[in-house]
Amino acid sequence: MTQESPKPSKVYFFSTCLIDAFYPDAGLAAIRLIEREGVRVAFPSGQSCCGQPAYNSGFPAEARAVARRQIQAFREDIPIVVPSGSCAGMMKHHYPKLFAGENDLPQAQAFSGRVFEWSEFMVQVLGVRLEDRGAPLRVTWHSSCHAMREMQVIGHSKDLIRQLRNVELVELAHEHECCGFGGTFAVKHPAISGALVNDKVDDIQRTGAARVIAGDCGCLMNITGAAAHRGLPFTGQHLAEFIWERTHDG
């Protein structure tokens, strides 16, 4: 979708299973920020998970069953906004492959065509302008692999941060490198995943930032969990929650 795309009056919000169970504040913030732009947000209660955990683990049939439920829950022909580059990538780029040869492939393809990553939607479709109300703060940004390589929305995410006047964004030295989360990879190969996340945490630590901002809660859980495990002082926050915290009234 290009910048000329008309602003929709209503969108769907797919919260992702991680935000639902672990980071509901991030989900609420993402919804409020969309609504603040005058767009109604519908949250289908039948939604659950995009199916990626099973898809990546070698269980496509199980992934497809779960994906099918999402397609059924988001029937109306309106944009589906997803506060995660990874889940959005799954729904936008992998559903058509997952449903290849299935009777409901057309529905899956139509669904995929309506998926937006949250920051992409905020910048590209809504053209949001932000007014920073927070105190001066130095943050760094973590790019999730799928937001970067599948959805290619990192520019939009950073654009939102850069709109905040009092926020200094310090880039990571190894921004393009995976944090080691990888879903079940983290528990299938704990030592490799641990080595990756510890290097990521060191990289964050070297920026001197008080907070790492990310657009994906899987990465965030991994990074902040490892930092806390080592007793490091920096915290982590989902981009939507960070933006909401710095820009809302009162």
Next chain:
Amino acid sequence: MTADRFETDVDRALADAQLRKNFAFAMGSFILKRKAVFSDAAETERLRTLGNAIKQSALSRLPELLEQLEASCTRNGIRVHWAETPAVANRIVLEVIESHAGTRVVKGKSMVSEEMHLNAFLATHGIEAIETDLGEFIIQLNGETPSHIIVPAIHKNKAQISKIFHEKVPGAPYTEDVAELTAIARRTLRRRFQEATVGVSGVNFAVAETGTLCLVENEGNGRMCTTLPSVHIAVMGLEKVVETLEDLPPLLRLLTGSATGQLVTTYVNLITSPRREGEKDGPQEVHLVILDNGRSRIYADPELRQTLQCVRCGTCLNHCPVYTRIGGHAYGFVYPGPIGKILNPQVEGLDKAGPLATASSLCGACEEVCPVKIPIPALLRRLRNESYSTAPDSAVLGHGCRQNLTERLAWKGWAFLNTHPRLNRWVTALLGAFGEYLPPAGPLERWMRYRTEPMFAPKSLHRRIKEEGLTDE
């Protein structure tokens, strides 16, 4: 290979601080070098698309092209041999060497010869094969295997190499001076080149139309292996064939740019025949051994066939966060890194090399840089699935080897939960209330080795939305 052995090897590699430092440094510099020669994103994308098309086109006509290659080579005086297995290939190489009463062999870098374990095989027949690529020479001195497809001794730093030379090359003093080290290698190898009756090399591309074997290298050792001894034996995997000479310039640009960040290698060898009458140099005989070793099985599957597009540039290794941390040896097979994760399980079987396919976060760094656009993450997913697949028509060796009931049930349960919203909400609420009392066992224990326990929110987003009167449908 068992999953346990892989884990042990990984742990050992991760605990080796020097090894990790060597890899982090080397891979970092390779990434920068590649970036410098592929600085124009649009041009690079165009080139990668072309590389992909050339390899796909060649693969689509593979049987026909291989026959054409054989005919062209034969016309040029190159003798072509077919080998279904490494054992057969070794036997062919041995017979050629023995027919010339050779005992001294010099070798250029070749991953296919690693697949064949050629050196060890020849040694059992009293034939000494000397590696002449500097990196290969170093690890051969030390009794090791390559840790990287392009730079086989990259796991060693200068001090370690100095020590190996001092200890393993008779009369070599201890020195960390690169020029002196190179001179030691050169002195040792020059003699070997002069003594050798047979030279063995790999092949980067074999041109079907002209019967040309293309070999790129930077040290001149490949040129010497293929011209000084009276017999040259080239070994190649059957996927190396391309259609015409015109395919070479873009493929070479992609290969060398991706591999070493060079616009062109120091030596580009195009070998089309043995020494012809009236010519003053070159081998009297040239043999080409074409190895299958599972490749035609890979070829039979249209999706997995993409594995055979690989030009062995090694850039997926350089960009892989896992490879950079554990190095090449921990993989436990000939091909390390992302390409190894898709190739070894298909060649050796999922029962043996299957665990490799799980050792990826699917970050996609490999696919992003692959010069011929092999969708490595998609193929990893496919192989993960094949590990569980009991479909009788699967062509993947060792498919269905993982019949872990707990894992199967866990995913069935996961799917059930995520397709029954009420139950799902109820379980999430339960975890919100009591999640912190979960025993740190199984996956949670493995998570908590490096991280604190994930904290379930007391109220899920579903519930918060309902309570705060936000819109539902």
